Amino acid sequence: MQGELNAHLSRQMTVDSDISMADFAVLVELTDAPEERVRVLELARSLHWEKSRISHHVGRMEKRGLVARQGCTSDGRGSYVVLTPQGRAAIEAAAPRHAETVHDLVFDLLSPEEVESLRSISEKIFTRLTTGECAAVVARCDADEAVEVVPQECGGAEA
Numbered sequence: 001m002q003g004e005l006n007a008h009l010s011r012q013m014t015v016d017s018d019i020s021m022a023d024f025a026v027l028v029e030l031t032d033a034p035e036e037r038v039r040v041l042e043l044a045r046s047l048h049w050e051k052s053r054i055s056h057h058v059g060r061m062e063k064r065g066l067v068a069r070q071g072c073t074s075d076g077r078g079s080y081v082v083l084t085p086q087g088r089a090a091i092e093a094a095a096p097r098h099a100e101t102v103h104d105l106v107f108d109l110l111s112p113e114e115v116e117s118l119r120s121i122s123e124k125i126f127t128r129l130t131t132g133e134c135a136a137v138v139a140r141c142d143a144d145e146a147v148e149v150v151p152q153e154c155g156g157a158e159a
């Protein structure tokens with residue numbers, strides 16, 4: 001179901017706008033960020049993308065004028081991805097139709113009780129994936145240097 005939903009949303013985004021779902025994900029992160037800019041590595045982490053994927057994708061978006069890169073003056077090592085006016089226009093054009101599509105494909109089919117069940121189930125799974133040993137795996141993968149993480153039981157608490 002998740003694969004089919006993602007595939008349909010991706011196809012619909014392409015039909016409805018000039019951006020891909022990957023573009024949309026990047027633009028959402030930028031519109032949600034202070035000053036509409038995010039460090040490249042932080043963007044990769046928040047999207048759960050590998051460094052090479054974010055680098056290549058941002059490069060393609062940059063060529064299309066959706067984002068720009070700015071050097072980081074505080075440490076000189078990293079760079080920021082910055083939302084451009086063209087990127088803002090693209091997400092503002094795409095977002096309403098995307099929200100309608102999600103509502104049509106998911107929420108229009110469910111009763112209020114089913115929506116509440118979906119919310120509850122999703123929160124439990126999200127908590128499991130973001131705490132304890134599950135979070136420790138993410139920390140080990142994201143670390144620039146080796147880190148010691150004390151494992152805890154994965155998300156047994158109710159959300």
